Amino acid sequence: MELLEDVQQNKQVLSTGCEGIDMLLQGGLCVGHLTELVGPSSSGKTQICLKVASRVATRYMGGVVFIDTGNSFSPLRIAHFINQIPDTIFKEVEQNILEKVMSQILCHSVFDIFAMLDVVHQLEYSLRSQVQTGADQVRLLIVDSISSLITPILGGSGPHGRALMISAGFLLKKLAHEHNLAVVVTNHMVGGEGGILKPALGESWKSIPHVRLLLSRDPGSSICHMSILKHSYMASGRAARFMI
Amino acid sequence: MAARGWICTDESAKEMLSRVSAERSLMLLPPLHRVPLRLGNVVEIAGPSPSAKTQILIQAAVYCILPKEWRGVHYGGLEHLVMFIDLDCRFDILRLSQSLKHRLMETSGSGNKVSWEQNDDPWGSGTEEPNIGYDEELFAACMRRFLYIRCYDSFEFLATLKTLHYRLQRARETHGVTAHFLMIDSIGAFYWVDRASTSLHLESNSRKRLSLQSVSETVVEEIRKLLLVHPMLVLATKATILGDTYSTNEVKRTSMNLSSNDPSNLRTVTGGPQKLSYREFMPLVWQSFVTHRILVRAADDDPANSKYQSRSIFLSEWLMPSLNFSDKFIVRDAGVFVVS
Numbered sequence: 057m058e059l060l061e062d063v064q065q066n067k068q069v070l071s072t073g074c075e076g077i078d079m080l081l082q083g084g085l086c087v088g089h090l091t092e093l094v095g096p097s098s099s100g101k102t103q104i105c106l107k108v109a110s111r112v113a114t115r116y117m118g119g120v121v122f123i124d125t126g127n128s129f130s131p132l133r134i135a136h137f138i139n140q141i142p143d144t145i146f147k148e149v150e151q152n153i154l155e156k157v158m159s160q161i162l163c164h165s166v167f168d169i170f171a172m173l174d175v176v177h178q179l180e181y182s183l184r185s186q187v188q189t190g191a192d193q194v195r196l197l198i199v200d201s202i203s204s205l206i207t208p209i210l211g212g213s214g215p216h217g218r219a220l221m222i223s224a225g226f227l228l229k230k231l232a233h234e235h236n237l238a239v240v241v242t243n244h245m246v247g248g249e250g251g252i253l254k255p256a257l258g259e260s261w262k263s264i265p266h267v268r269l270l271l272s273r274d275p276g277s278s279i280c281h282m283s284i285l286k287h288s289y290m291a292s293g294r295a296a297r298f299m300i
Numbered sequence: 301m302a303a304r305g306w307i308c309t310d311e312s313a314k315e316m317l318s319r320v321s322a323e324r325s326l327m328l329l330p331p332l333h334r335v336p337l338r339l340g341n342v343v344e345i346a347g348p349s350p351s352a353k354t355q356i357l358i359q360a361a362v363y364c365i366l367p368k369e370w371r372g373v374h375y376g377g378l379e380h381l382v383m384f385i386d387l388d389c390r391f392d393i394l395r396l397s398q399s400l401k402h403r404l405m406e407t408s409g410s411g412n413k414v415s416w417e418q419n420d421d422p423w424g425s426g427t428e429e430p431n432i433g434y435d436e437e438l439f440a441a442c443m444r445r446f447l448y449i450r451c452y453d454s455f456e457f458l459a460t461l462k463t464l465h466y467r468l469q470r471a472r473e474t475h476g477v478t479a480h481f482l483m484i485d486s487i488g489a490f491y492w493v494d495r496a497s498t499s500l501h502l503e504s505n506s507r508k509r510l511s512l513q514s515v516s517e518t519v520v521e522e523i524r525k526l527l528l529v530h531p532m533l534v535l536a537t538k539a540t541i542l543g544d545t546y547s548t549n550e551v552k553r554t555s556m557n558l559s560s561n562d563p564s565n566l567r568t569v570t571g572g573p574q575k576l577s578y579r580e581f582m583p584l585v586w587q588s589f590v591t592h593r594i595l596v597r598a599a600d601d602d603p604a605n606s607k608y609q610s611r612s613i614f615l616s617e618w619l620m621p622s623l624n625f626s627d628k629f630i631v632r633d634a635g636v637f638v639v640s
């Protein structure tokens with residue numbers, strides 16, 4: 057019972073900034089959940105991550121930690137998203153808001169899993185020891201392309217790679233639950249049997265994220281297509297189309 | 301004289317049978333209803349991810365926490381506690397509350413059922429409707445019977461098991477009823493982590509090394525000891541990796557799927573009614589502890605079957621005791637419903 061109260065009080069839903077996704081997910085990303093975005097290359101995963109980051113930073117005035125593995129973080133694009141929001145009138149106010157919002161988004165470039173675990177542990181310590189005020193509280197953690205960190209160590213029959221992957225997953229989930237963050241990770245796709253694409257990272261990863269979303273983009277257009285692969289309480293297979 | 305008391309019988313076999321069958325009566329939980337279960341059984345629900353295993357647990361939990369009768373309305377539940385140990389850390393309490401609300405409203409026979417089903421939003425906007433149709437007090441009482449523990453690694457799990465006896469005793473004192481269900485979500489969650497720690501060699505040999513074997517042995521032993529004192533039905537889910545005896549079927553099915561124009565043709569494709577083999581990865585100690593095993597998996601969505609559109613059909617098949625047919629069930633807002 058206390059769990060339900062905790063969920064209702066602390067774990068709000070963060071809007072993703074994109075109406076199609078919000079409608080699909082009935083409000084947006086859940087705080088306390090680990091959401092995975094799967095899709096082939098250039099299907100819009102990083103764009104969605106940037107959009108969500110900019111939305112959380114402006115609308116909820118929350119801190120965002122962006123762990124970037126492929127140098128895909130683009131401050132210009134974030135500024136573009138922020139300027140799209142038609143809230144401000146004057147140019148100076150716009151500039152101030154821009155600065156404030158940008159200062160809330162922290163980007164870390166990591167290139168291997170141990171560095172990522174390091175960053176996440178540091179975040180955990182700082183969250184645990186700090187008394188958070190309302191404005192600067194970290195609300196969102198994005199790991200762009202967790203698959204590029206884990207794929208090099210997976211493989212073979214040894215358990216170490218998978219053990220590391222699973223313990224990283226548990227660490228992220230623990231962070232999400234205890235400190236009221238929403239965590240987003242992206243994953244790419246690999247070829248499966250019969251030439252059909254399937255999400256990378258294998259079977260053991262499948263039971264780690266709370267929500268798995270499949271993205272695809274029609275070639276040549278900017279319309280993305282997203283469907284739910286797995287969700288805690290929504291039937292899988294629901295789909296939505298939207299544009300970024 | 302005291303010695304004579306030792307030799308006298310406590311009760312006859314007939315009395316014992318009637319006592320035990322009253323205390324540990326058989327239960328039928330859909331979709332596990334093919335085989336009646338009683339307290340003291342250990343059921344393993346195995347299946348690839350995702351396949352509605354947690355939904356089955358939620359359904360059973362709702363059945364257990366509902367009261368038998370409340371203010372004249374018969375709910376037909378067990379009115380006992382449920383202890384849920386979440387090793388996967390993925391449990392969503394909103395789903396449980398949604399299922400419970402549906403069941404309460406269905407049974408209390410209110411007229412708001414139609415409007416509730418159309419309004420699928422679980423985030424509190426439903427409770428602001430003028431006529432709620434379920435009893436808030438009853439809802440709170442039921443939710444309090446659901447005990448939840450979360451473990452992030454094997455150490456925490458072992459620690460929880462060792463202290464579970466006292467927790468259950470305290471819960472029995474607070475609520476007045478015993479726990480009937482012990483649910484473990486994803487017993488194999490720490491398998492890889494434990495396997496990896498086996499190969500690490502510690503310097504000192506005096507402390508017992510934490511290996512997969514020793515963890516499983518301790519887990520089984522603790523649960524066994526617990527079941528002696530608190531008789532419970534143990535329901536454990538397990539995420540399995542299905543074997544590749546059906547891979548040829550998969551290629552045929554996916555080529556059929558490609559011709560139809562649905563965008564989500566990356567769904568897990570499984571074979572039809574044939575027997576699927578899966579790799580058993582839990583150590584032998586756990587395998588021999590399990591008394592019942594059921595395999596669930598997702599079936600194909602037939603595009604012609606538009607009644608169940610956007611709801612997957614799941615197949616379930618009893619492996620231990622081995623029955624030769626499989627049931628189909630779907631998951632709706634109110635819970636798990638058997639189709640065939």
